[in-house]
Amino acid sequence: MNNIKIMAFDATYMIHVHPVDCSTSSVVESISCTKRTTAAEVVAKVTRKLGIENGLSYVLVEMHKDRGEEMILAQSDLPVQRMLLWPTQFQHSYKFVLRETDESGSVMYHGANSWHEKAERVSTERDMASKGFLPPSKLSDSDCPDLCAISSLSQNKILEILRKRFLKDKIYTYSADTLISINPYKFMPIYNPKYMTLYQNRRKEDLEPHIYAIADTAFNTMVQTKQNQCIVITGKSGSGKTQATHFLVHHSLALCQKSYMTGVENMLTGAGPVLEAFGNAQTEHNNNSSRFGKFLKIHFYGSGLLSGADVQTYLLEKSRLVHQEPNEKNFHIFYYLLYGTSPEELKEIYLDQNTNYNYLKQLLGVKALSQKWCLSSITKCSKHANTDAPAELERLRQAMEVMGFYIGAQRSIFRLIAAIILLGNITFKMKSGRDETLEIQDESYLTSVSLLLGLDKNVVRKCLLTRKAKAGAGERFVLSLKLEEARATRDAMSKALYQSLFDWAVSSVNMALAQKTRDTKLKSQSQWIGLLDIFGFEDFVKNSFEQFCINYASEHLQHYCIKHTFQLEQEEYRAEGLTWKEVDYADNSGCLLLYEKKITGLFHLIDENFPGANNHTLLSQFNRVHGNTRYYDTTVVKEDAFMIVHYAGKVKYQIKDFREKNHDQVREDLITLVRTSQSSFIQGIVSKSPAAVVRWGVLRAIVRAMFAFKNAGKKTLRKFFSY
Numbered sequence: 005m006n007n008i009k010i011m012a013f014d015a016t017y018m019i020h021v022h023p024v025d026c027s028t029s030s031v032v033e034s035i036s037c038t039k040r041t042t043a044a045e046v047v048a049k050v051t052r053k054l055g056i057e058n059g060l061s062y063v064l065v066e067m068h069k070d071r072g073e074e075m076i077l078a079q080s081d082l083p084v085q086r087m088l089l090w091p092t093q094f095q096h097s098y099k100f101v102l103r104e105t106d107e108s109g110s111v112m113y114h115g116a117n118s119w120h121e122k123a124e125r126v127s128t129e130r131d132m133a134s135k136g137f138l139p140p141s142k143l144s145d146s147d148c149p150d151l152c153a154i155s156s157l158s159q160n161k162i163l164e165i166l167r168k169r170f171l172k173d174k175i176y177t178y179s180a181d182t183l184i185s186i187n188p189y190k191f192m193p194i195y196n197p198k199y200m201t202l203y204q205n206r207r208k209e210d211l212e213p214h215i216y217a218i219a220d221t222a223f224n225t226m227v228q229t230k231q232n233q234c235i236v237i238t239g240k241s242g243s244g245k246t247q248a249t250h251f252l253v254h255h256s257l258a259l260c261q262k263s264y265m266t267g268v269e270n271m272l273t274g275a276g277p278v279l280e281a282f283g284n285a286q287t288e289h290n291n292n293s294s295r296f297g298k299f300l301k302i303h304f305y306g307s308g309l310l311s312g313a314d315v316q317t318y319l320l321e322k323s324r325l326v327h328q329e330p331n332e333k334n335f336h337i338f339y340y341l342l343y344g345t346s347p348e349e350l351k352e353i354y355l356d357q358n359t360n361y362n363y364l365k366q367l368l369g370v371k372a373l374s375q376k377w378c379l380s381s382i383t384k385c386s387k388h389a390n391t392d393a394p395a396e397l398e399r400l401r402q403a404m405e406v407m408g409f410y411i412g413a414q415r416s417i418f419r420l421i422a423a424i425i426l427l428g429n430i431t432f433k434m435k436s437g438r439d440e441t442l443e444i445q446d447e448s449y450l451t452s453v454s455l456l457l458g459l460d461k462n463v464v465r466k467c468l469l470t471r472k473a474k475a476g477a478g479e480r481f482v483l484s485l486k487l488e489e490a491r492a493t494r495d496a497m498s499k500a501l502y503q504s505l506f507d508w509a510v511s512s513v514n515m516a517l518a519q520k521t522r523d524t525k526l527k528s529q530s531q532w533i534g535l536l537d538i539f540g541f542e543d544f545v546k547n548s549f550e551q552f553c554i555n556y557a558s559e560h561l562q563h564y565c566i567k568h569t570f571q572l573e574q575e576e577y578r579a580e581g582l583t584w585k586e587v588d589y590a591d592n593s594g595c596l597l598l599y600e601k602k603i604t605g606l607f608h609l610i611d612e613n614f615p616g617a618n619n620h621t622l623l624s625q626f627n628r629v630h631g632n633t634r635y636y637d638t639t640v641v642k643e644d645a646f647m648i649v650h651y652a653g654k655v656k657y658q659i660k661d662f663r664e665k666n667h668d669q670v671r672e673d674l675i676t677l678v679r680t681s682q683s684s685f686i687q688g689i690v691s692k693s694p695a696a697v698v699r700w701g702v703l704r705a706i707v708r709a710m711f712a713f714k715n716a717g718k719k720t721l722r723k724f725f726s727y
């Protein structure tokens with residue numbers, strides 16, 4: 005049951021405050037507020053109601069019950085706005101709590117002291133044991149919080165230690181600077197202010213491994229060394245990378261001084277739902293899977309004062325827009341709009357919940373089919389499955405408002421989303437008669453798309469059905485497209501529009517998060533903590549160009565980690581004249597060379613363009629050049645696929661669409677067409693975004709990420725792996 009009920013009468017909302025720590029009452033106090041009511045006003049109302057105006061101070065705290073997290077609201081924060089950002093399906097997990105503060109303004113956590121006392125005791129005992137005053141700790145190997153402390157390690161031993169710790173609810177384990185995390189998929193009461201305080205300024209070895217310790221080390225190292233820090237988060241889909249990023253951001257913000265920049269915190273809270281709506285989707289592994297990589301930088305002035313943030317995104321999985329694998333869905337925004345908007349509003353953008361939209365059709369896989377008694381393997385994405393959509397849409401609107409996307413921009417975004425949905429329903433048929441030209445099956449979709457995009461319908465039709473070609477001596481003529489080509493043109497147009505919208509949303513988020521100071525001296529002294537949350541290694545039933553690129557990025561990260569964990573460490577020992585037993589490690593540079601070697605590397609072969617080149621000739625080239633390479637393998641049974649021996653296992657890639665996805669080029673005339681839009685919003689996003697001619701930005705992403713790591717420096721490297 006939701007403990008927060010929203011009743012909107014003329015934008016009046018009821019918020020419920022739990023006076024948990026007040027001895028006077030445990031009854032929930034309901035306060036009538038507007039979006040502009042501040043936290044200070046809510047506190048005043050609640051304390052007045054409870055009759056506890058006895059000089060003590062109180063603050064309003066937003067608590068995530070399940071995660072045990074608490075966020076103290078500043079006096080000027082707006083509780084209703086925060087409440088509207090709570091994810092619908094988890095609303096019952098959130099509540100507002102009144103907390104008492106002491107004279108210094110710190111929140112008083114009754115019982116928190118026992119945590120400190122325990123931590124102090126453990127720390128002192130370890131100190132004394134290390135000095136020989138106490139017998140050494142009786143920790144067994146399986147309880148060992150740092151794998152590096154174990155003298156002889158094998159793969160089985162590591163797994164056994166992690167499993168035993170996990171069974172004791174110890175989800176984190178260190179391996180030197182790396183934190184290994186296992187997703188518990190259940191509530192763990194370890195992400196709350198008690199733990200935040202506990203892990204501040206503590207030596208890593210004094211306490212159980214925790215993600216807060218990683219944020220704490222990064223923050224303190226940044227302040228002390230004045231060097232940027234980078235935390236790399238990697239793991240399979242659903243392993244908990246996004247949650248980890250969230251905990252790291254939350255703790256970093258708790259550590260820093262905020263002063264007048266508390267606005268950045270609110271912006272960061274608003275940025276989440278916006279990026280999620282456009283870049284996340286339901287997949288077989290995760291209901292809210294990020295389908296893009298991100299590098300979030302939180303900026304601080306020299307003293308650790310929060311100054312702003314920015315986010316770079318990589319590899320948006322655009323292919324999802326036009327095709328989804330069984331049991332997977334399109335990006336969330338489409339369902340929010342279609343199932344969250346009233347039928348009247350939908351009518352204005354030519355949509356209707358009862359129409360079957362091609363881009364939103366959900367294919368059910370074997371697993372789902374056996375669970376559901378449906379006869380067809382294709383179902384319309386039913387309204388029933390989207391009951392949260394109205395609340396999610398409201399949450400998104402609120403987040404957009406916080407980020408400065410006002411009503412006009414929101415309207416334009418929704419019109420563009422509707423146009424993309426309708427574009428997917430433009431299908432083609434052969435004209436009757438002898439000439440083999442195509443025509444559009446249902447002109448009503450073309451009309452709606454043209455109106456929504458502010459384009460001339462005849463020009464859109466021409467672009468979808470024909471293309472200009474060059475003959476000799478600069479002559480140009482018009483060619484009719486074949487069925488497959490027309491479909492590809494339609495899908496390319498949808499993808500280019502969506503990528504432009506995504507890029508625009510990211511740059512708008514960045515504008516909102518940007519450092520606001522004009523003081524160039526202050527700016528020049530600023531440092532950042534970077535959080536790289538990038539796709540982990542992927543191996544699906546069918547792997548395509550996207551997995552080929554994602555796994556290349558993973559190989560690079562692996563290489564970087566190997567280099568720092570083994571190679572450079574051993575070089576250092578060598579330079580210092582130390583004797584040690586050479587550690588044997590699996591070097592993956594051969595696999596990287598397979599991808600990127602000049603002239604013969606797979607990337608270079610994909611880029612080759614000769615007359616008659618297609619995906620079949622590409623596969624033959626791969627097999628011919630790399631048939632005997634250690635990291636390359638052909639398939640056992642003859643099929644249009646090849647295999648790469650990655651550090652994490654052998655992966656089979658289907659060659660289909662490799663060349664097309666690599667070029668990912670939208671015809672120049674399509675972009676020129678979109679630029680003629682009557683809508684200044686559409687003109688703006690297309691002219692700003694390089695998406696029109698975008699290629700998969702893998703190399704760019706890798707170069708940027710590597711640059712960030714190098715800046716962070718070997719000594720300050722922090723890694724985080726989640727499983």
Ligand SMILES: Nc1ncnc2c1ncn2[C@@H]1O[C@H](COP(=O)(O)OP(=O)(O)OP(=O)(O)O)[C@@H](O)[C@H]1O
Nearest residue numbers: 187189190240241242243244245246247290293294
């Ligand atoms: N520390 C944690 N405690 C409890 N539950 C967690 C934790 N971390 C993750 N989860 C659960 O696992 C789910 C998946 O996590 P998350 O979305 O962070 O995975 P991810 O690695 O980012 O996946 P993807 O790569 O698909 O985006 C979350 O929705 C949450 O329910």
